[in-house]
């Protein structure tokens with residue numbers, strides 16, 4: 088099957104809150120993979136972690152503020168509009184029906200996401216709907232043994248060109264500019280009354296201050 092149009096990138100996350108680690112990776116992926124756009128998809132009801140301490144609506148609002156002015160990045164609210172737990176395989180199925188059978192889709196996963204991939208709902212089906220692009224993340228390693236490691240190596244390709252040639256089914260590993268920023272650190276700083284400035288976009292920080300988010304005693308993990 089040959090594909091003609093530029094790939095669409097998909098980066099899901101809780102974005103609690105979005106930070107420069109997400110955004111810098113997103114922009115580098117657009118340029119390295121020649122994506123038409125990269126869609127940041129806030130997870131409404133995470134299957135694998137406690138409900139975040141601020142609402143999906145607030146997390147999506149922060150993503151929208153962060154990408155305003157960068158037309159190659161956008162906030163996709165489809166998981167907020169769906170009932171039930173937010174399974175990535177359902178999100179990819181919905182994107183596939185919207186973009187058609189031929190358009191290459193690239194699901195981006197950081198090392199931390201890959202580490203728990205075999206606990207994801209219908210995880211092996213992800214490659215039926217999209218390619219998987221794995222991005223290195225400071226402090227994390229890829230699994231070297233086990234079902235996920237084997238599955239990834241079976242589908243691995245060596246360069247981005249392969250992703251434009253088929254709509255789905257390949258795994259590419261990339262090392263982008265490493266930025267050791269995590270949302271957890273930002274929540275921890277705020278809960279301690281300290282500033283996370285310069286780890287995330289200024290309009291996102293303004294939103295957090297206006298809405299008094301992450302002021303609780305825990306880190307809201």
Ligand code: ATP
Nearest residue numbers: 099100101102108196197200224266268269270271
């Ligand atoms: P938390 O600290 O709450 O777990 P997080 O910073 O890991 O949050 P998520 O919203 O869970 O952020 O991440 C969404 C996606 O972005 C995941 O695939 C994750 O691996 C990736 N990601 C997050 N931060 C970075 C970073 N600094 N560099 C590269 N990838 C990242």
